[in-house]
Amino acid sequence: MKVSQKVKVQNTLGLHARPATVIARLLQKSKSSVSFTYREETINARSIMSVLMLAAGKNAQILITVEGEDAKATLQQLVEGFESQFGEISEL
Amino acid sequence: MSSKLKKENRIYGVAVSEGIALGSPYFLNPIDEDTPDFAIDFSEVDSEIARYRKALFSSKEDLNRLRQDLAMEGSDEAISFIETHIQMLDDPMITTHMEGKIRQMMRNTESVFRSVINDYEDRFAARSNTFFQQRLVDVKDISDRILRHLREKQDAQLSEIPVGSIVFAEEIAPSYTAFAQAAQIGAFVTNSGGGNSHAALIARSKGIPYIANLPISEMKSLEVDELIVDGYEGLLILNPSKETLQHYKEKKKQLATRYQRFLDEDHLKAETIDGYQVKLFVNVGNPHDLDAFPYTQDGVGLFRTEYLFLETKELYPSESYQEQAYRKLTEKMGERPVVIRVFDLGGDKNPSLFLDRKHEPNPILGFRGIRFLLRNRQIFKMQLRAICKASINGNIHLLLPLISDINELHQSKEIIEEVKIELRAGGLDIPDFPIGCMVEVPSAVMILDAIAEHSDFLSMGTNDLVQYTLGVDRSNPSMSELYYPAHPSVLRMIKMITTEASRRETPLTICGEIASNTLFTPLLLGLGLREFSIAPRYLPMIKQTVRKWSAIEAYKLAEKTLQLTDPKEISELLTKAQKK
Numbered sequence: 183m184k185v186s187q188k189v190k191v192q193n194t195l196g197l198h199a200r201p202a203t204v205i206a207r208l209l210q211k212s213k214s215s216v217s218f219t220y221r222e223e224t225i226n227a228r229s230i231m232s233v234l235m236l237a238a239g240k241n242a243q244i245l246i247t248v249e250g251e252d253a254k255a256t257l258q259q260l261v262e263g264f265e266s267q268f269g270e271i272s273e274l
Numbered sequence: 275m276s277s278k279l280k281k282e283n284r285i286y287g288v289a290v291s292e293g294i295a296l297g298s299p300y301f302l303n304p305i306d307e308d309t310p311d312f313a314i315d316f317s318e319v320d321s322e323i324a325r326y327r328k329a330l331f332s333s334k335e336d337l338n339r340l341r342q343d344l345a346m347e348g349s350d351e352a353i354s355f356i357e358t359h360i361q362m363l364d365d366p367m368i369t370t371h372m373e374g375k376i377r378q379m380m381r382n383t384e385s386v387f388r389s390v391i392n393d394y395e396d397r398f399a400a401r402s403n404t405f406f407q408q409r410l411v412d413v414k415d416i417s418d419r420i421l422r423h424l425r426e427k428q429d430a431q432l433s434e435i436p437v438g439s440i441v442f443a444e445e446i447a448p449s450y451t452a453f454a455q456a457a458q459i460g461a462f463v464t465n466s467g468g469g470n471s472h473a474a475l476i477a478r479s480k481g482i483p484y485i486a487n488l489p490i491s492e493m494k495s496l497e498v499d500e501l502i503v504d505g506y507e508g509l510l511i512l513n514p515s516k517e518t519l520q521h522y523k524e525k526k527k528q529l530a531t532r533y534q535r536f537l538d539e540d541h542l543k544a545e546t547i548d549g550y551q552v553k554l555f556v557n558v559g560n561p562h563d564l565d566a567f568p569y570t571q572d573g574v575g576l577f578r579t580e581y582l583f584l585e586t587k588e589l590y591p592s593e594s595y596q597e598q599a600y601r602k603l604t605e606k607m608g609e610r611p612v613v614i615r616v617f618d619l620g621g622d623k624n625p626s627l628f629l630d631r632k633h634e635p636n637p638i639l640g641f642r643g644i645r646f647l648l649r650n651r652q653i654f655k656m657q658l659r660a661i662c663k664a665s666i667n668g669n670i671h672l673l674l675p676l677i678s679d680i681n682e683l684h685q686s687k688e689i690i691e692e693v694k695i696e697l698r699a700g701g702l703d704i705p706d707f708p709i710g711c712m713v714e715v716p717s718a719v720m721i722l723d724a725i726a727e728h729s730d731f732l733s734m735g736t737n738d739l740v741q742y743t744l745g746v747d748r749s750n751p752s753m754s755e756l757y758y759p760a761h762p763s764v765l766r767m768i769k770m771i772t773t774e775a776s777r778r779e780t781p782l783t784i785c786g787e788i789a790s791n792t793l794f795t796p797l798l799l800g801l802g803l804r805e806f807s808i809a810p811r812y813l814p815m816i817k818q819t820v821r822k823w824s825a826i827e828a829y830k831l832a833e834k835t836l837q838l839t840d841p842k843e844i845s846e847l848l849t850k851a852q853k854k
Contacts, residue, residue, distance in 0.1 A: 199412050203358040206365070223401070230358065231367045231413055235398050 185257050186247040189264040196239035201268040202230040208259060214250025216260070227260075280497065280513040285488060287463070289508030290474045293483030294526045295461035296502050296519070300439035301494055302446075311385035319380065323373050326383045329423035334363050335583065336419065339559070345787065355412075362416050367394070384424050391417045435459065440503055442490050457565050461503035463510060465490045485510055536814040540570050544817045546799065547824040554817060555613070555807040557785055561602040567810035573610035574603055575807025576673070576733065576785045579657070580617045590653060596660035604668025611669045613733065613783075613807075614661055615712070617653065618643050618675040638747060643676025643712075648685055658693040662704045671708045673733055678715040680724050687728070710781075714738035719767055722774040729780060733807070734771055736786025740764050759788045760844040765797070765836060772802035783807050793848050795819040800832025 191197055209216055209228045216227040220242060225232035227246070238244060244264075248257045314322055337360045344353045362368060367390070375386050391413070398410060435441060438460045445466045461483040477484040483505030502511040502522050511518060544552040555575025558564060582591040582599055591599075603612045619642065647654040661672060674686050687709060694704045711718070711725055714735035718725055726732060736759060741747060743764055746757045758764070768784075775782035785807035788794040792815050798806070799820065808816055831851055838844050 199358045200354060203361045206361050221401070226366055229365045229367050230362050231365050231394060234413070235394065235401065237398070237401050 183251070183253045184247070184249040185253045186245060187257060187261060188243055188245050189261055191238050191240055191242045191244060192264065193267045193270050194240055196242065197233055197236060197244075199230070199234065200270060201263075202233040204263065204268040205233060205260070206230050208263060209256070212248075212250070212252055212256040212259075214248045214253045214256045216249075216256060217247045219245040219247065280499075282515045282518060283512040285510045285512070287485040287488040287508045287510060289505055290486045291462075291477040291482060291484035291505050293461070293481060293505040294503070294522055294529060295438075295440060295483045295505070296500070296522060296526070297438045297440045297460040298436070299493075299498055299501060300435050300441050301490075302441055302443040310382060311388075312382050314380055314382055316380070319377055322376055322383050325424065326372065326376065326387075329383075329420050330363050330368070331583070332423040333416070333419045334360060335581070337363075339581075342787070358412060359416050359419075362412070368416075368420075384421060387417070387421065387424070440501055442493060444490055461485070461505065463488055463490070463503060536569065539814065539817070542817070542821065544820045546820060546828070547822070548826060550799075550804065550825045552799070552820045553783075553805040554813055555611075555783060555785075555805065556810045556813065557790075557807050558603070558810070561599060561606065564606065564810055567813065569810065569813045571610075571810070571813060572805075573607055573669075574612040575783050575805070577603060577612060577614045578618065579614060580619055583617075583619075593656050593660045596657060597663050600661060600664035600670070601668065604664060604670060607669070609669055611671050613671040613673050613710070615673040615675055615733075616644075616647060616657055616661075619646050638741070644674050644682050644686060645676065648682065648689075651689065654689060655693055658690055659697065662694055662697050663702065665705055665707045666703060669707075671710060671731060673710050673712060675712045675735075676714060676738070677711040677725060678717045680721060680728070683711060683725060683728055713771055715742050716767065719770055722771060723778070726774060726778045726780045731781040731783070732771070732775055734768065734782065734784045734786065736764070736768070736784065736788050739767060739786065743767055758841045759786075759791075759794070760848065761841045762836075762839050762844065765801070765844070768798075768801055768803075769832075769836060776802055781805065790816065792816060792819045793852055796823050796828045796831050796851055797835055797848060799823060799825060800828035800830070800835075 193201055206228055217224050218227045218233065218236060219225075220236045220238050223236060224247075225236060227233060236242075236244075246257060246260055248254075248260075250256070337356055341353060341356045341360070344356065372387065372390055375390055376383060379386050379389070394413065395410060398413075435458065437458050439458075440461045440463060441459055442463050443465075445464050446462055459482055462477055462485075464484075464486050465488060466486065474484060474486070483503050485503055485505060485508050487508075488510060496512065498512050500513060500519075502514050502518065503509075504511070504522070511522075514522070544554050546552070553572040555573050556564065556571045557576040557578065558574055559578045559581035577600075579596070579599075582596060600612070600614060641649060647657075661670060664670060672690070674683065677683055690709065694706075697704050708730035710731035710733055711729045712733050712735045713719060713722065713725070715738065719739075722732075740757060740759050740761070744758065744761055772782065782803065783805040784798060784803050789798065789806045790808040790812040792812075795806075795816055796819065806816060831847075835844055835847055838847065
């Protein structure tokens with residue numbers, strides 16, 4: 183199964199090392215292949231280094247594509263992760 | 275000698291780690307300078323990949339060690355950086371992509387690695403603005419760490435540094451400071467790296483002065499015979515005048531007083547006010563760990579032998595290498611016991627070398643500790659042979675990690691017996707040394723009567739016991755607030771262990787992080803513990819605390835603590851007790 187959805191980066195500092203680490207750790211449990219697309223670049227979401235390379239700042243629109251047996255659940259978790267800023271409290 | 279002719283010169287940088295050092299400069303070569311680059315043969319590809327995995331493994335070990343040090347310091351922010359780096363070592367770009375590139379390019383690992391990282395940096399630079407490019411720091415740090423582990427030369431360089439040198443470098447990798455000994459390195463002076471860098475945190479925990487933000491490359495050409503590092507002011511003094519030198523020698527002397535007080539009190543016994551004796555052992559990962567802290571100890575309570583993997587460039591430490599390491603400790607200890615814990619590999623210390631990178635969905639609950647050794651008998655037996663041979667001239671105790679089932683103990687004892695018989699058949703006079711179990715899994719606590727019956731001694735490992743009891747992964751930063759050593763379930767668990775051990779009169783030591791934490795000392799005394807195995811540097815503090823308490827008071831505190839059900843209340847109670 184293949185699913186995809188667009189999400190918005192809400193973390194003040196964008197997709198930096200900490201959220202990228204949380205994403206990699208979250209995906210360890212997933213059996214699907216997961217990619218992020220941003221500004222015409224598509225990368226493997228499990229790779230922290232690749233996620234950093236996207237240089238996605240706050241409000242960047244990322245397309246998540248998940249393909250595999252647990253695609254739906256994985257996408258759901260990622261979307262929730264983006265919404266909760268991956269556990270980062272926004273410093274306002 | 276010519277320093278009298280040269281003028282004193284003062285340069286201010288950023289104070290990173292406190293302390294005063296006087297010495298001569300030593301310049302570390304940056305990694306970039308001589309990365310070797312050559313083609314390899316088809317038949318060498320596998321060994322290059324093995325070498326690369328070994329470098330990743332060693333890098334992970336550094337970081338795990340670093341994380342433990344930082345946990346003692348309680349610096350959550352720094353721990354989260356380290357977590358990212360540990361996770362990055364499993365990044366597909368670092369693992370599968372790199373290995374594929376080695377096969378495809380057929381060049382030595384260092385040059386392939388450089389090209390992969392350069393490609394990455396180019397792509398990164400093309401996409402992002404300067405703000406984002408600061409994020410390259412993490413990638414640079416992790417790639418430098420891996421490169422350092424690939425380079426035997428750099429490691430050799432560290433041991434070649436003359437004692438007491440002031441080490442100058444563009445930047446210092448945390449792994450570097452992790453292995454630096456205060457006795458050898460006078461101070462660090464670097465260009466980049468600030469107060470929150472990992473290297474800085476370690477330098478502080480080891481008491482090595484450190485100044486950053488100084489133009490190192492310009493200094494290389496200066497003629498300097500002598501210099502002073504003032505880590506309090508962030509001040510570097512080149513060719514100090516006689517007066518300055520005198521001033522700083524005075525200052526250094528004062529600082530040594532506190533340390534001297536510890537040494538002066540070293541002869542005092544670790545006993546409670548009402549005369550109960552407490553034995554203080556030390557935890558070591560390397561025989562040299564004892565050098566910087568020459569306090570009297572009752573023996574080595576825990577030798578974490580898996581650290582031997584870090585020191586050798588082979589895939590694993592050879593039998594004779596191990597034997598030497600064990601002998602070094604027994605020679606230092608004489609009659610005093612040396613508890614050697616057999617390799618606790620696996621889990622977060624992923625031995626990718628042996629498991630052929632088979633992915634474990636949940637490594638902390640997977641093939642680690644004794645489970646790993648029972649399935650990799652060659653490695654186990656090789657280590658046992660080295661331990662047996664060293665036991666001829668030393669008071670060695672053998673400790674089995676992660677026992678969770680009585681059969682693991684029986685099987686291990688059978689293998690130990692086999693090895694002894696083989697060696698005895700060869701004419702060696704191997705004694706029957708004590709064999710003990712780590713108590714660090716709740717299942718072991720529940721069947722402790724059975725385990726104790728077949729063990730000569732027990733050692734309580736609270737770090738794992740806490741994580742398994744609470745079901746909280748201690749390496750997961752987002753769970754760190756759930757990782758509570760002061761959780762009532764943990765304290766009751768400890769109580770069960772001490773009760774069972776004393777009922778059977780089986781010797782029991784505690785060797786987890788809480789044993790080194792003075793906040794817990796009275797409670798642990800009150801729970802009946804009389805043998806602590808701790809990090810060498812904390813020994814004087816623990817002893818001071820023991821001497822302030824009576825067993826009766828400690829017992830009352832434990833009783834009170836055990837009645838509480840809220841971890842926060844327990845923490846408060848212990849904090850209050852500490853201030854008394």
